[in-house]
Amino acid sequence: MDHFMPLPASLATMHWNEAHATFYGGSDATGTMDGACGYGNLYSQGYGTNTAALSTVLFNNGAALVQPWKSICFVTATNLCPPNDLLPNDDGGWCNLPREHFDMSQPAVPCHKQGGMRFTINGNPWFNLVLVSNVGGVGDVSDVSVKGCETGWISMKRNWGQNWECDTVLVGQSLSFQVTTADGRKITSYDVAPLNWQFGQTFSGQQFY
Template sequence: MAPTPARAIAVALLTFVCFGFAVATDEAPMKWLRAHATFYGGADASGTMGGACGYGNLYSSGYGTRTAALSSVLFNDGASCGQCYKIACDRKLADPAFYKPGVTVMITATNLCPPNDALPNDNGGWCNLPRQHFDMAQPAWEKIGVYKGGIIPVMYQMVPCVKKGGVRFKIVGHDYFNLVTVMNVAAAGSIKSMNVKSSDSPDWMPMARNWGANWHSLALLTGKELSFRLTDTDGQTVVFNAIVPGGWKFGQTFASNLQFV
């Protein structure tokens, strides 16, 4: 089996382009940073389900097999969940026998690739600090890399996320502890802050990041009509008025028709 990092514990729209550094926007050249990439999860990516962002079943939640687990330095304690990246095979460093030139693949960051301090970071501990590393779902990896290669050097940059449909909210928990998973976020892809307002109060209440893309409130909101106010990591704020109808139950998911742009 390929020398992947220790199985990601808990998985950014990445585009892999084996063109070296020759990618630029209309306004200015994009800044590329160096990293490495491996793969995990099996040929069908079934081993990537769940993950440290809390998106659950990545097939049904819309992320599919174009996902990656980020090393700790990139994961940023979950603040990077949902962020999107463009990745290029680093032609200056990659062995040409182990990558496919001129091929691209789209990926979203949905998991954490944990460090393995028992291994050196140049021989198995690929996600150890301070390494910047992407452990990709195998189907995504095989769009750009050769299976037996196992690990390849890449270049990466953060890019806006493109998503179909609106932002989605899944509510779990219990009375006085509402845990909301925010999914399918376009543009920045990641959320900086979140507030909730119920139908019986005019005031917005702050929510706190619990883990990954999950935010919690400690108020009694069970069954009440709810609105959410989200601010993404680019500073854009969108209000989802009455997105959760009265009478809701824990475990339900609510899809909006609003999206970040």
């Protein structure tokens, strides 16, 4: 039995909760790719093997994704560990409610965020879907806004995982992003995407430290 905790803004406010852990995905972690966050290949997104799937109670409908957690190492939540109601939660149904459980990648090791927060823009001219990744600090994104060079700030809606959407036409405008995390910290990355950005591109912004 291990102890896990979300990494808080201040080390002085640490609170430890009892939780449990298993591992999945094999020794090379190939089985942990994709998942419920929408990151796809976790190596290309910078998370590598330092990841875990959360049980339902910790997953919180996707609100806890990309939040860093600390046990004897730091791991980032990038997936959902689905419940198995046919088995008891202490013998096979590890991720059943109300159990707080982490299904970790087998080779998980301590990690640190490198570089800026990343914004991957997908969609079409009438629908923007932005994947927010590599978030430092508490990592728990609670709000995202986007601003074109010809618009004001537009609040985005969580689509799934860490994909945030809006239906404003933004093609041909430079884009700025504002990200708020669960601890109330807010950071703004101005003119992250240039006027000629294309769907499928990823841009780097400011970072929480």
